[in-house]
Amino acid sequence: MITQPSCGRYLEVVREELRATVAPAVTDPAAQAALGMIDSILAAVATRCDHEVAWMREEIADIEACATAVLDAGADPAGMVAEALAALRAHRSPSDHTGDVRAEYDLAGEVLSRSLEAGLARGGELAGVVRGALERRLAREMQIRGEFSLVGR
Amino acid sequence: MIDPAWMPERLAAFLGPVLGPEVRVESYEQVLGGFSRLTARFRCSVDGGPSRTLILRGDPPPERETTRTDRGVEFRVMSALYRAGTVPLPEPLALDESGTALGTPAMVMEDVPGRSLLHEAAATDAAGRPDLAMRLVDLAVRIHTVDTASLPELDRARDWDGYIDGCIAAWREIERGHPESDPFIRYLATWLDVNRPPPAPLGLVHGDFQSTNVMVRPDGQFVALDWELPHIGDPREDLGWCKWNEAIQPPGLMDVDEERFCREYAERSGLGADVVNPRTVGYFSVLSAVNACRMALPSIAAFARGANSNLVAGYIVGYVATFHQQFLEVTRGIEKASVGTS
Numbered sequence: 001m002i003t004q005p006s007c008g009r010y011l012e013v014v015r016e017e018l019r020a021t022v023a024p025a026v027t028d029p030a031a032q033a034a035l036g037m038i039d040s041i042l043a044a045v046a047t048r049c050d051h052e053v054a055w056m057r058e059e060i061a062d063i064e065a066c067a068t069a070v071l072d073a074g075a076d077p078a079g080m081v082a083e084a085l086a087a088l089r090a091h092r093s094p095s096d097h098t099g100d101v102r103a104e105y106d107l108a109g110e111v112l113s114r115s116l117e118a119g120l121a122r123g124g125e126l127a128g129v130v131r132g133a134l135e136r137r138l139a140r141e142m143q144i145r146g147e148f149s150l151v152g153r
Numbered sequence: 154m155i156d157p158a159w160m161p162e163r164l165a166a167f168l169g170p171v172l173g174p175e176v177r178v179e180s181y182e183q184v185l186g187g188f189s190r191l192t193a194r195f196r197c198s199v200d201g202g203p204s205r206t207l208i209l210r211g212d213p214p215p216e217r218e219t220t221r222t223d224r225g226v227e228f229r230v231m232s233a234l235y236r237a238g239t240v241p242l243p244e245p246l247a248l249d250e251s252g253t254a255l256g257t258p259a260m261v262m263e264d265v266p267g268r269s270l271l272h273e274a275a276a277t278d279a280a281g282r283p284d285l286a287m288r289l290v291d292l293a294v295r296i297h298t299v300d301t302a303s304l305p306e307l308d309r310a311r312d313w314d315g316y317i318d319g320c321i322a323a324w325r326e327i328e329r330g331h332p333e334s335d336p337f338i339r340y341l342a343t344w345l346d347v348n349r350p351p352p353a354p355l356g357l358v359h360g361d362f363q364s365t366n367v368m369v370r371p372d373g374q375f376v377a378l379d380w381e382l383p384h385i386g387d388p389r390e391d392l393g394w395c396k397w398n399e400a401i402q403p404p405g406l407m408d409v410d411e412e413r414f415c416r417e418y419a420e421r422s423g424l425g426a427d428v429v430n431p432r433t434v435g436y437f438s439v440l441s442a443v444n445a446c447r448m449a450l451p452s453i454a455a456f457a458r459g460a461n462s463n464l465v466a467g468y469i470v471g472y473v474a475t476f477h478q479q480f481l482e483v484t485r486g487i488e489k490a491s492v493g494t495s
Contacts, residue, residue: 106334113340116339134481
């Protein structure tokens with residue numbers, strides 16, 4: 001297969017063409033708003049497409065470490081975090097296809113949710129540990145989202 | 154619904170029984186603005202009299218829907234408020250609740266001349282914005298002090314704690330119903346539960362109170378638009394939601410001097426500074442996002458599985474990321490402020 005140009009590069013050029021050639025020729029406000037939304041979506045896709053699987057795998061590992069900290073601190077008396085962690089480990093992605101990794105990432109999301117509930121209830125240092133995992137997830141979301149303001153207003 | 158080829162004729166027939174037998178629609182154009190409803194502006198005359206400008210607001214087709222709200226509730230709440238006369242809003246004129254006349258559930262209302270408060274604020278220099286902010290306080294107080302006995306359409310919670318319980322449960326339900334786990338929502342629900350502010354009396358909440366939904370008439374009067382999410386709740390939801398929107402749609406008015414904004418609101422509403430202050434408004438800025446998330450996440454899910462091809466549904470994923478950002482920033486900020494004052 002041909003891997004160059006990369007998907008990110010393609011999208012970069014498409015965005016530029018829309019901005020420089022198409023947008024100036026568009027006067028209808030609804031079409032202008034649609035172009036603004038398309039550009040925002042393409043920017044996010046361009047950021048995701050070349051890294052998405054690696055980023056999900058990195059975050060899954062981060063979440064597992066966070067959940068382990070909750071378990072080590074004895075902050076999971078009802079076993080909710082342990083249960084979600086076991087489900088995650090029992091259903092690892094069978095491939096590197098995005099859909100498979102996404103399914104594993106979704107299970108990791110549940111582990112993080114339960115770790116947050118347990119860690120915030122415990123408070124102190126553990127609350128900071130679990131919130132740290134959420135903040136790292138947010139940093140990635142901000143990287144993907146980029147600048148954002150509502151178009152068409 | 155919005156097709157200009159046949160809508161003028163349908164509108165004329167639909168409005169005849171309401172406005173007069175000889176309704177003539179002279180012009181018709183789509184209006185760009187809100188993301189949820191289809192809107193058109195048209196001019197019409199009745200019995201050969203002077204023409205007037207009206208607004209048609211209706212539901213998009215299901216495959217392009219980003220949220221589901223009820224035009225009948227919107228029309229009846231607006232009608233009750235219009236009759237009461239204390240809240241400036243467009244006069245609601247006609248309702249096609251079933252959609253049989255206009256092709257989709259829709260309502261017709263008076264067009265409000267002027268420009269949105271967002272545009273007014275952008276065109277006003279820093280010295281003039283405090284005055285706009287105080288007039289926004291006035292509009293908010295007018296809405297929140299409405300006698301809710303005139304609004305039987307709207308559900309009532311048993312008490313404030315029960316209401317907040319319901320909001321938090323709604324957050325959890327939204328997350329459960331979404332095909333992808335969202336730890337930000339689970340974090341927020343947990344945080345909202347353990348950081349409740351002092352209660353306030355429940356009253357009418359606009360539900361989408363923000364500067365794009367306020368028109369400023371040429372005479373300076375503020376008019377509240379877009380009544381698709383009214384409910385009986387905590388009035389600070391509207392203040393919080395307004396604050397949240399200012400963060401993504403500058404320039405803001407609350408943030409000109411938030412302490413003063415809250416102080417004025419507390420005084421005019423009679424709620425007190427312990428109930429209305431930047432920290433409690435911050436709490437409601439994230440709690441009140443529940444309605445927006447309830448609308449956004451299902452449409453994103455439908456977009457993801459191919460059941461909705463509305464570009465807006467794909468675009469608002471960035472909006473959800475902004476919600477996540479706000480959840481963390483606001484909760485951290487309130488915790489820091491609480492440590493500072495305790």
